[in-house]
Amino acid sequence: xxxxxxxxxxxxxxxxxxxxxxxxxxxxxxxxxxxxxxxxxxxxxxxxxxxxxxxxxxxxxxxxxxxxxxxxxxxxxxxxxxxxxxxxxxxxxxxxxxxxxxxxxxxxxxxxxxxxxxxxxxxxxxxxxxxxxxxxxxxxxxxxxxxxxxxxxxxxxxxxxxxxxxxxxxxxxxxxxxxxxxxxxxxxxxxxxxxxxxxxxxxxxxxxxxxxxxxxxxxxxxxxxxxxxxxxxxxxxxxxxxxxxxxxxxxxxxxxxxxxxxxxxxxxxxxxxxxxxxxxxxxxxxxxxxxxxxxxxxxxxxxxxxxxxxxxxxxxxxxxxxxxxxxxxxxxxxxxxxxxxxxxxxxxxxxxxxxxxxxxxxxxxxxxxxxxxxxxxxxxxxxxxxxxxxxxxxxxxxxxxxxxxxxxxxxxxxxxxxxxxxxxxxxxxxxxxxxxxxxxxxxxxxxxxxxxxxxxxxxxxxxxxxxxxxxxxxxxxxxxxxxxxxxxxxxxxxxxxxxxxxxxx
Amino acid sequence: xxxxxxxxxxxxxxxxxxxxxxxxxxxxxxxxxxxxxxxxxxxxxxxxxxxxxxxxxxxxxxxxxxxxxxxxxxxxxxxxxxxxxxxxxxxxxxxxxxxxxxxxxxxxxxxxxxx
Numbered sequence: 001x002x003x004x005x006x007x008x009x010x011x012x013x014x015x016x017x018x019x020x021x022x023x024x025x026x027x028x029x030x031x032x033x034x035x036x037x038x039x040x041x042x043x044x045x046x047x048x049x050x051x052x053x054x055x056x057x058x059x060x061x062x063x064x065x066x067x068x069x070x071x072x073x074x075x076x077x078x079x080x081x082x083x084x085x086x087x088x089x090x091x092x093x094x095x096x097x098x099x100x101x102x103x104x105x106x107x108x109x110x111x112x113x114x115x116x117x118x119x120x121x122x123x124x125x126x127x128x129x130x131x132x133x134x135x136x137x138x139x140x141x142x143x144x145x146x147x148x149x150x151x152x153x154x155x156x157x158x159x160x161x162x163x164x165x166x167x168x169x170x171x172x173x174x175x176x177x178x179x180x181x182x183x184x185x186x187x188x189x190x191x192x193x194x195x196x197x198x199x200x201x202x203x204x205x206x207x208x209x210x211x212x213x214x215x216x217x218x219x220x221x222x223x224x225x226x227x228x229x230x231x232x233x234x235x236x237x238x239x240x241x242x243x244x245x246x247x248x249x250x251x252x253x254x255x256x257x258x259x260x261x262x263x264x265x266x267x268x269x270x271x272x273x274x275x276x277x278x279x280x281x282x283x284x285x286x287x288x289x290x291x292x293x294x295x296x297x298x299x300x301x302x303x304x305x306x307x308x309x310x311x312x313x314x315x316x317x318x319x320x321x322x323x324x325x326x327x328x329x330x331x332x333x334x335x336x337x338x339x340x341x342x343x344x345x346x347x348x349x350x351x352x353x354x355x356x357x358x359x360x361x362x363x364x365x366x367x368x369x370x371x372x373x374x375x376x377x378x379x380x381x382x383x384x385x386x387x388x389x390x391x392x393x394x395x396x397x398x399x400x401x402x403x404x405x406x407x408x409x410x411x412x413x414x415x416x417x418x419x420x421x422x423x424x425x426x427x428x429x430x431x432x433x434x435x436x437x438x439x440x441x442x443x444x445x446x447x448x449x450x451x452x453x454x455x456x457x458x459x460x461x462x463x464x465x466x467x468x469x470x471x472x473x474x475x476x477x478x479x480x481x482x483x484x485x486x487x488x489x490x491x492x493x494x495x496x497x498x499x500x501x502x503x504x505x
Numbered sequence: 506x507x508x509x510x511x512x513x514x515x516x517x518x519x520x521x522x523x524x525x526x527x528x529x530x531x532x533x534x535x536x537x538x539x540x541x542x543x544x545x546x547x548x549x550x551x552x553x554x555x556x557x558x559x560x561x562x563x564x565x566x567x568x569x570x571x572x573x574x575x576x577x578x579x580x581x582x583x584x585x586x587x588x589x590x591x592x593x594x595x596x597x598x599x600x601x602x603x604x605x606x607x608x609x610x611x612x613x614x615x616x617x618x619x620x
Binding site: 138142145154160175188 | 525533548550573579583584590594608
């Protein structure tokens, strides 16, 4: 049983999705909601159990159908992938809980789609096979298309249409890249690819380079890296906020794939091809941070603002991936967890604030005051402090760490001034938004029609997401130790390849 | 054979890209379909082109690589589902937005042309 644990974070959400479509859950709303949250909790518990097991016994490799490594498909549970699987499962459970307050009734099949999305994301994190990665990308994309359309209006249809077309082109490029790489390397297992890249000669080197850089285009599209980031603000701002909160993890799938491909396959050992994408990643990441910061300053409503924060966080992460040292990767892992939770919390807060302000909704302008200023105000301050990276919350620790990681290299000269200026822009943008929304108002709260108050389920979800910021600051010691360990395993070329190619039981 | 095959894939990709860059949804969907055909052919050729070779071990001395065939099969199934989805989405876009432009609005130039 214990060796099958690795496959459970992929299998459980699939079962959950099917169960939620079946009669008792399909018909009765109350049962469906309870079942969705409980199944999400089970997946989270299993993911955390897997994380603890990997921490004790080291990387676990699961050969699907007992076909051993280079021939069959393997699932690889190392500290990084299990951390992200646990993060995704918890985020999905929280979003399911939040949607129970009524958002899931805007359209059909919210809960099954949520679990299918979880299946795709978990699979993408765990798989050790490049083609299987493509398949899980498609699984998570088709779920995300439907979630995006959930309870939508006109603007939503337009954003969804553009998002779907962009991603279909992305899938085509992904397949071309895989075809090129398979033609040159003769394998699609990532560890095996990493070993074969070392021995390439002559023209094959250039072909592999083309394949690798085409993959970069795909991951940049998924991760919203400049210049392929244009779909993100519109898509996230028109989706239902709870869906946008859930999508906080989706850009991270692109970043995670970059980490895997450009540190394992095209990393230190890749001979002529080692670090081939580094320059591209570095400058594009810096440009992404600048664009995101400008976007934050220019945003007219809270959801667009948070969408631009997502772009800044992607830029930061990719810059750290480009540095390709163990410490930078560790900082990236810590920052990834922090930014996912905080942006999800901010999307949810934007929704709650918007609902309580009547007609002006979440636009950053003078309007009716919110009904519960203390609760939402405190929530906003915590999330904002964490997102900007001010002490004492997790954002500050993440910022210090990533600045330290770039200090002793030639990267620091460019990165420090740029990142600190971007932080200043974030500070100005978010505090302007916060002060306008909470302090500049006209009219009074006791307006004609009923005010919506925060539902207990929404409050619980918000508390879980927000508590991550202080918790990650209080337990910064163990958390950073874990991140460092995960980064060491990620950069350990020999350990990873031999574990995958010889392990798999 | 290689030349014919390669130019066929190239032509399909060129047509696909051209159609995807159009402003209305129908040509875009056609373009996506063409691109996915080209991709399937390309994936198939990544196992090298060969004639009269079985993809099963033991049936002939030279055998074709079976893996690209499995990959193409997966890619066809996924591509088919995605095309169906984008067609439905395009129809819904036509109904919701009142026109069939990817941007959701008719450019000024076209409006004048009709009037």
